Amino acid sequence: MPVLLPAALEPFLDLLRCPICRAPRLDPDRGALRCPAGHSFDIARHGYVSLLTGTRATSGDDAAMVRSRDRFLSTGRYTTIRQAVASLAAGTASEHGTVVDVGCGTGYYLAGVLDQLPGARGLGLDSSVRALRSAARLHERAAAASWDVFRPFPLADGVADVVLDVFAPRNPSEFHRVLRPTGRLIVVRPTGRHLAELRGQVPALVTIDPAKEERLHKGLDPFFEAVVTEQIEYSTPLTGQEALDLVGMTPSARHLNRADLDDDGVLPDRVTVSVLATAYRPR
């Protein structure tokens, strides 16, 4: 039986571009979206559309990482970050805006923003189909599509009121192209203190490069101007499972033997959460 067009995808048909020939429209056609030239993109039964075709995704979270991320985010330990992102978005977008979450993961932050904007619609892009299975279901106004951040986005110019990039790779020129002139880019990234206690105990955890902030500004500066930056920093208790999940949702997890982490006393029972959230206006 053909997969039905997910309701959340419908408002995006006019905003999507064919990723192959850039045709300005995709139409639903028996479980797929099709451009006038006949390029066709399957709608997965999990509800996301596979716009990334022809190559195997070379990046993106695997199933175990997505499970860890999902479990950890559902504990509410990052609610404060989600609220900060949602209020930055609500301060800039109209209630009926379009929100694009790049590297959306499980859709946790996109759903938080859509809750704040009752008439808005959201599209999550990610190269991980495991993550997209969750992102396509997390919120009734959120659609999801597979995409690689480093390729030209399958979206028309100037269609987004908000572009979110939370702990995800960035493509400044494409962020700029798809945003309306009045829109905002919201970028969340860790500071050097983020999860410091855990990094101290688990050397394989990727360290936060101090030059990262400078690189972020260099990359965005030709296209964007920072409007406001919020620092979100707090200490949170951490159960053993939560600590394992925080490690498990990072790429370092691939190099770690879980038994190495399970030893008593190795994992901290509190951790510092420290991130910066900046809203940028397009130049």
Ligand SMILES: C[S@@+](CC[C@H](N)C(=O)[O-])C[C@H]1O[C@@H](n2cnc3c(N)ncnc32)[C@H](O)[C@@H]1O
């Ligand atoms: C650290 S996670 C953040 C996910 C989500 N924004 C969150 O904070 O919960 C990074 C995300 O970027 C995705 N990702 C990595 N490389 C990508 C690429 N080249 N194109 C699209 N997504 C990518 C991963 O699959 C993952 O979901």
Ligand SMILES: [Zn+2]
């Ligand atoms: Zn086409």
